[in-house]
Amino acid sequence: MMITPIGVIHTPYTALEKVPIQPCYSSGVGEIELFKEYEEGLRDLEGFSHIVILYLFHKSEGYSLTVKPFLDSDEHGLFATRHSNRPNPIGMSVVRLVERKGRVLQVQGVDVLDGTPLIDIKPYVPSFDHRDVVRIGWLEGKV
Amino acid sequence: MMITPIGVIHTPYTALEKVPIQPCYSSGVGEIELFKEYEEGLRDLEGFSHIVILYLFHKSEGYSLTVKPFLDSDEHGLFATRHSNRPNPIGMSVVRLVERKGRVLQVQGVDVLDGTPLIDIKPYVPSFDHRDVVRIGWLEGKV
Numbered sequence: 001m002m003i004t005p006i007g008v009i010h011t012p013y014t015a016l017e018k019v020p021i022q023p024c025y026s027s028g029v030g031e032i033e034l035f036k037e038y039e040e041g042l043r044d045l046e047g048f049s050h051i052v053i054l055y056l057f058h059k060s061e062g063y064s065l066t067v068k069p070f071l072d073s074d075e076h077g078l079f080a081t082r083h084s085n086r087p088n089p090i091g092m093s094v095v096r097l098v099e100r101k102g103r104v105l106q107v108q109g110v111d112v113l114d115g116t117p118l119i120d121i122k123p124y125v126p127s128f129d130h131r132d133v134v135r136i137g138w139l140e141g142k143v
Numbered sequence: 144m145m146i147t148p149i150g151v152i153h154t155p156y157t158a159l160e161k162v163p164i165q166p167c168y169s170s171g172v173g174e175i176e177l178f179k180e181y182e183e184g185l186r187d188l189e190g191f192s193h194i195v196i197l198y199l200f201h202k203s204e205g206y207s208l209t210v211k212p213f214l215d216s217d218e219h220g221l222f223a224t225r226h227s228n229r230p231n232p233i234g235m236s237v238v239r240l241v242e243r244k245g246r247v248l249q250v251q252g253v254d255v256l257d258g259t260p261l262i263d264i265k266p267y268v269p270s271f272d273h274r275d276v277v278r279i280g281w282l283e284g285k286v
Binding site: 034075076087121122126 | 144146149181188191192221225229262263264274278280
């Protein structure tokens with residue numbers, strides 16, 4: 001299936017090595033600019049304090065099925081990590097929606113490269129998206 | 144960008160009208176079957192009690208920028224809903240990983256149609272993915 005960008009994410013991070021590894025480590029403010037033809041789809045989004053964004057890891061090139069993640073010195077299966085080089089290089093982040101101005105969303109906690117193509121926005125809803133987690137595998141004690 | 148399925152999600156839901164609207168309303172057990180060539184990427188995933196799955200809404204046909212969601216009688220902007228008809232029809236769910244048997248994951252809380260194409264698996268990590276939410280817009284009092 002073809003994926004088409006619906007907008008672009010503007011952040012302070014212009015180089016990969018400066019991007020925070022996850023939004024929880026990022027206090028950076030960014031802007032999500034939705035392309036004009038989709039603006040009507042944002043109606044009522046400002047009622048939500050947090051949103052889920054899906055985007056393309058557009059600098060991703062190929063992938064390995066095992067990787068040594070930033071937070072560990074051991075190799076792990078790719079799907080047990082959030083590494084950006086994936087068969088389908090799609091990233092997901094939960095960010096705080098600070099303000100909506102027309103088709104531009106000011107968000108806090110962005111952890112992506114400046115110019116990242118946006119592919120979807122969904123409201124973040126705790127009863128849908130939050131789980132009381134028992135185990136976080138190799139990340140235990142690291143995050 | 145082209146998206147290619149990496150597996151298939153088997154669930155008890157063979158008709159759209161029987162699919163729970165969100166995984167939190169679903170106690171159904173399903174199986175995620177990863178295609179053989181990706182199996183190595185699952186290493187260490189069993190350490191995580193919950194995973195995020197991305198999949199294609201493969202029965203989705205076109206979209207409207209405003210929709211009347213199942214949970215409300217008013218129209219809302221598409222991006223303020225989790226409706227399956229979207230410019231990029233990609234769904235996201237957090238499910239409990241019950242057991243891994245090779246390239247088959249037994250999961251609980253699946254809310255998708257049987258045969259749904261899987262496009263990514265990520266570990267669910269509260270410090271990355273959980274936020275203390277203040278506002279959930281039009282869904283307030285409904286979920």
